[in-house]
Amino acid sequence: MNISVEEVKKEIETHLPNVKLRLVRDSILIENPEDLPQVALFLKESPRFLLDYLSSVTGADYLTFLESVYHLYSMAQKRGPVTLRVRVTKNNAKVPSLVPVYRSAELQEREAYDTFGIIYEGHPDPRRLFMWEEFQGYPLRKDYAQEDTEVLEIADIAWLETRGIEVPVEMKEKAKTLHAAGQRAVAQKPEKPRP
Amino acid sequence: MAFTKNTSSVDESLRTELAKKGVLWTSLDFLYNWGRRSSIWPMQFGLACCAFEMIAAACARYDIARFGAELFRASPRQADLMIISGTVTKKMAPQVVRLYNQMPEPKYVLTMGACAISGGPFVDGYNVLRGIERYIPVDVHLPGCPPRPEALLHGLMELQKKIASQEILKAEWYKKGLKREFPIPELGPNGLIPKFNPEVWQPAKKNPRREHYGQTILVGKKLKAPDFELAVTAKPIAPRAAA
Amino acid sequence: MTNIVEIKNTDLAQTLEINFGPQHPSTHGVFRMTVQLEGEKICGLRPIFGYLHRNHEQIAENLPYAAIMPYTDRLDYVNALSNNFGYALTIEKLAGIEVPERAEYIRVIMAELARVVNHIAVIGFMLNDLGAFFTPLLYAFRERERILNLFEEITGSRLMNNYFRVGGVKRDLTGENLAGIQKIVSRFPAFLEEFEALLTKNEILCMRCQNIGVLSAKTATNAGITGPVLRASGVNYDIRKVDGYSVYNRFDFKIPLGEKGDVYDRFYVRILEIRESLKILDQALSTIPPGEIMNKKSLPMLKMPRNFKPPVGEAYGRVESPKGELGFYVVSDGTPQPWRYHVRAPSLINLTVLEEMCLGQKIADAIIILGSIDIVLGETDR
Numbered sequence: 048m049n050i051s052v053e054e055v056k057k058e059i060e061t062h063l064p065n066v067k068l069r070l071v072r073d074s075i076l077i078e079n080p081e082d083l084p085q086v087a088l089f090l091k092e093s094p095r096f097l098l099d100y101l102s103s104v105t106g107a108d109y110l111t112f113l114e115s116v117y118h119l120y121s122m123a124q125k126r127g128p129v130t131l132r133v134r135v136t137k138n139n140a141k142v143p144s145l146v147p148v149y150r151s152a153e154l155q156e157r158e159a160y161d162t163f164g165i166i167y168e169g170h171p172d173p174r175r176l177f178m179w180e181e182f183q184g185y186p187l188r189k190d191y192a193q194e195d196t197e198v199l200e201i202a203d204i205a206w207l208e209t210r211g212i213e214v215p216v217e218m219k220e221k222a223k224t225l226h227a228a229g230q231r232a233v234a235q236k237p238e239k240p241r242p
Numbered sequence: 243m244a245f246t247k248n249t250s251s252v253d254e255s256l257r258t259e260l261a262k263k264g265v266l267w268t269s270l271d272f273l274y275n276w277g278r279r280s281s282i283w284p285m286q287f288g289l290a291c292c293a294f295e296m297i298a299a300a301c302a303r304y305d306i307a308r309f310g311a312e313l314f315r316a317s318p319r320q321a322d323l324m325i326i327s328g329t330v331t332k333k334m335a336p337q338v339v340r341l342y343n344q345m346p347e348p349k350y351v352l353t354m355g356a357c358a359i360s361g362g363p364f365v366d367g368y369n370v371l372r373g374i375e376r377y378i379p380v381d382v383h384l385p386g387c388p389p390r391p392e393a394l395l396h397g398l399m400e401l402q403k404k405i406a407s408q409e410i411l412k413a414e415w416y417k418k419g420l421k422r423e424f425p426i427p428e429l430g431p432n433g434l435i436p437k438f439n440p441e442v443w444q445p446a447k448k449n450p451r452r453e454h455y456g457q458t459i460l461v462g463k464k465l466k467a468p469d470f471e472l473a474v475t476a477k478p479i480a481p482r483a484a485a
Numbered sequence: 486m487t488n489i490v491e492i493k494n495t496d497l498a499q500t501l502e503i504n505f506g507p508q509h510p511s512t513h514g515v516f517r518m519t520v521q522l523e524g525e526k527i528c529g530l531r532p533i534f535g536y537l538h539r540n541h542e543q544i545a546e547n548l549p550y551a552a553i554m555p556y557t558d559r560l561d562y563v564n565a566l567s568n569n570f571g572y573a574l575t576i577e578k579l580a581g582i583e584v585p586e587r588a589e590y591i592r593v594i595m596a597e598l599a600r601v602v603n604h605i606a607v608i609g610f611m612l613n614d615l616g617a618f619f620t621p622l623l624y625a626f627r628e629r630e631r632i633l634n635l636f637e638e639i640t641g642s643r644l645m646n647n648y649f650r651v652g653g654v655k656r657d658l659t660g661e662n663l664a665g666i667q668k669i670v671s672r673f674p675a676f677l678e679e680f681e682a683l684l685t686k687n688e689i690l691c692m693r694c695q696n697i698g699v700l701s702a703k704t705a706t707n708a709g710i711t712g713p714v715l716r717a718s719g720v721n722y723d724i725r726k727v728d729g730y731s732v733y734n735r736f737d738f739k740i741p742l743g744e745k746g747d748v749y750d751r752f753y754v755r756i757l758e759i760r761e762s763l764k765i766l767d768q769a770l771s772t773i774p775p776g777e778i779m780n781k782k783s784l785p786m787l788k789m790p791r792n793f794k795p796p797v798g799e800a801y802g803r804v805e806s807p808k809g810e811l812g813f814y815v816v817s818d819g820t821p822q823p824w825r826y827h828v829r830a831p832s833l834i835n836l837t838v839l840e841e842m843c844l845g846q847k848i849a850d851a852i853i854i855l856g857s858i859d860i861v862l863g864e865t866d867r
Contacts, residue, residue, distance in 0.1 A: 072798065072799070074799075099706055100709060102709065102803070102810065102812060102829060103801070103812050103814060103827070103829040105825075105827045105829075107824075108825070109467040109468075110467040111467070116814070118801050118812070118814070122720060122722050125727045128801060130801070149707060149708075149709065150704075150707045150837060150838075151707070151708050151709020151710075151834055151837060152709075153708075153837050154833055154834065154836070155833075158833075162542075176534055177333075177369070177534055177535035177538040177866060178333070178369065179333060179429045179535070181429060181430065182429070182432070183432065186540075186543065191368075194432045194433045194437075196372060196433065196437045196438070197437075197445040198437075199436060199437055199438075199440075203435055203436035203437055204436075206428070206435050207425075207436050207439070210425045212425070212439065212440065212441055213440065213441065214440050215440060215444070231432065286508075287508055288514065289514065289515055290514065290515075290537055290539075290562065291559055291562035291644065294562060294563065294644060295643075295644065297622075297626070298626065301622070301626040302623050302626065302627055303627070303630045316509070328537070329537065329539055331535075331536060331538055331539065333535050333536050333538065334507060334536045334537070337508065337536075341508060363544075363556065363559075364540060364541075364544065366540070366543075366544055366547070367539055367540030367543060367544060368540055368543065369535075369538045369540055370539055370540060387645065388644055388645065390643070467818065467824070468797045468816065468817070468824050
């Protein structure tokens with residue numbers, strides 16, 4: 048029981064003429080992220096589709112832009128899915144939140160913020176979901192630098208010495224060299240994934 | 243096993259002879275250790291999948307109660323053994339060390355599963371701690387993913403052998419000025435501070451992953467993003483007909 | 486650990502904030518919530534996730550498609566086979582691979598066995614939370630051990646099976662295995678009768694579970710709740726019937742629905758679902774066709790997994806796991822590794838309404854409400 052994407056696109060264009068859409072394979076790309084809540088509300092309440100169940104909200108990183116993907120289903124009519132996408136740049140990653148329309152977006156948008164850094168405006172509780180608040184960086188982005196857990200850094204050594212724990216001399220030297228060069232102890236990543 | 247047997251000054255054959263006649267002749271060490279090892283109370287600390295094998299070991303088929311360890315205490319203040327079963331993440335590590343500090347002496351740690359020993363299959367992750375032995379001393383390592391309940395019982399028996407080889411006069415917990423509480427790591431901007439406690443664990447001189455693969459973690463980067471609009475779609479499979 | 490964090494003085498009353506720490510005896514894993522209490526009534530609840538965040542999605546971006554299968558086992562570690570099913574389905578959708586008929590039947594049989602295993606474990610744990618310390622759990626695990634024995638014979642491992650492959654299953658079921666499954670299916674109703682006789686009309690259970698943690702159908706649909714929690718609130722939505730994936734459209738089974746959406750309904754819906762699963766198993770065992778178990782086209786992939794390069798595109802596949810809708814979203818860029826891999830975890834989404842269900846209830850009820858939602862932390866935190 049699938050819904051054809053062209054049908055949905057035509058319906059949205061007839062009822063909401065200001066919204067610019069584009070078909071990307073089997074999904075609908077909303078050109079302007081601000082139109083997203085309008086489109087979602089229309090799809091939820093339209094008697095033809097009744098897409099009242101938001102199954103999944105995901106983020107994705109395509110190097111030049113970030114994307115937020117939504118999968119909608121209809122529980123009343125037992126049909127689906129309809130995929131919506133929204134694209135933003137990394138510098139200005141702001142997407143309006145779908146929480147006023149569908150409550151299931153609440154925790155999933157927090158996860159997308161935590162892992163990709165897409166800021167959802169209007170979310171009632173915009174905090175990180177999995178990582179702790181002081182964590183910096185957005186781990187699932189392709190350019191995230193992961194720490195090297197075998198090498199101690201200056202902050203670690205200071206912390207250990209205030210508690211009276213002895214640190215071997217070569218570790219202290221290494222930490223000082225890293226700090227002097229202004230670098231973090233970053234885990235080396237291979238040039239390409241395992242072939 | 244590498245532990246020395248608890249050789250008491252009591253002759254074994256003489257002891258068995260007397261036991262047949264109903265006379266018990268033993269050393270205080272033996273009695274003390276027998277009491278301690280036959281009634282280890284583990285702390286209920288199931289983190290992930292290995293917890294299910296721990297629960298299965300406590301259930302009727304692989305009965306852990308016959309080893310005296312059926313009473314899984316919820317509070318660390320009442321337990322002697324902490325079975326760390328499952329992956330320890332960086333967010334969870336301070337809590338594990340805190341719980342270890344709250345346990346009264348004598349206390350033992352048994353890491354169950356590959357994840358608790360060294361990170362397991364998730365070792366490349368940014369939130370996974372590569373083994374809890376970076377912060378607290380561990381007595382028994384139990385490899386497996388997950389180890390069978392029988393393996394857990396084997397680990398428990400090894401721990402019992404270790405306990406049987408300890409002596410009261412050399413007991414660590416009766417010494418003065420004993421420091422068996424470890425500092426609790428804090429959550430920093432990129433991971434834990436400190437990354438490991440050098441008094442407890444230090445990285446090996448030669449990292450086997452670096453030798454074999456060339457780098458320590460295996461998360462690579464891809465340089466080209468997929469472009470959906472240009473490529474061809476796969477043909478969708480027709481749903482199977484209802485027979 | 487429950488430690489007192491702060492005592493606030495408000496105009497109306499003094500509220501106490503308690504921390505249900507990551508280590509607590511209701512064995513759902515490392516889940517933490519801070520609860521604000523007014524006396525014994527809950528006036529606020531906030532869950533905190535991430536204590537088992539194992540970077541499943543990041544690790545999968547670096548592995549070839551065949552190698553991600555063992556990691557999907559560890560998502561919902563109570564019943565590993567449903568996760569395998571969902572993942573295999575998604576990759577088959579992505580690459581357009583067809584699965585032979587016998588393999589489909591085997592998949593359905595294993596998935597329904599996993600459902601039975603999960604539901605009895607959940608019921609056992611829920612009764613544990615209620616205070617029947619360990620006795621019902623021992624009986625439930627006795628039955629579970631029989632099925633796990635069978636899993637070990639068929640797949641090689643008790644828990645993390647890693648049995649399904651993209652395009653089929655790993656190993657065929659022999660006549661002995663089928664006879665073993667038939668034996669379990671015929672003995673199980675007797676165990677369920679015993680369980681029900683002791684529990685379903687039990688006064689303590691009824692008084693403690695009825696009208697506690699009520700969830701209305703409208704809230705449930707809007708909040709994206711799926712699985713037995715949704716069906717206990719009265720909404721008839723089961724992906725096995727809606728999507729009809731694999732060969733489920735050939736079997737005749739009903740969907741049990743609840744009326745009120747309280748804890749008792751969720752408990753009873755699960756018992757009824759076990760009965761329906763046994764019906765499906767009966768039908769599948771009697772009509773399983775002979776044939777091959779692996780699509781010949783994907784055999785080369787198994788031998789050299791790094792040669793499997795699905796076409797550029799994306800796919801979203803979902804299955805009805807015992808906890809709800811388990812969805813996998815995979816984006817492929819033509820290389821042997823996925824570009825983006827995401828798991829839509831039912832346990833995480835089902836927790837959206839935890840606060841709403843617990844407000845106004847007593848603190849002892851919060852534990853059983855959490856138990857009735859049936860979360861598993863491997864899935865929630867991935």
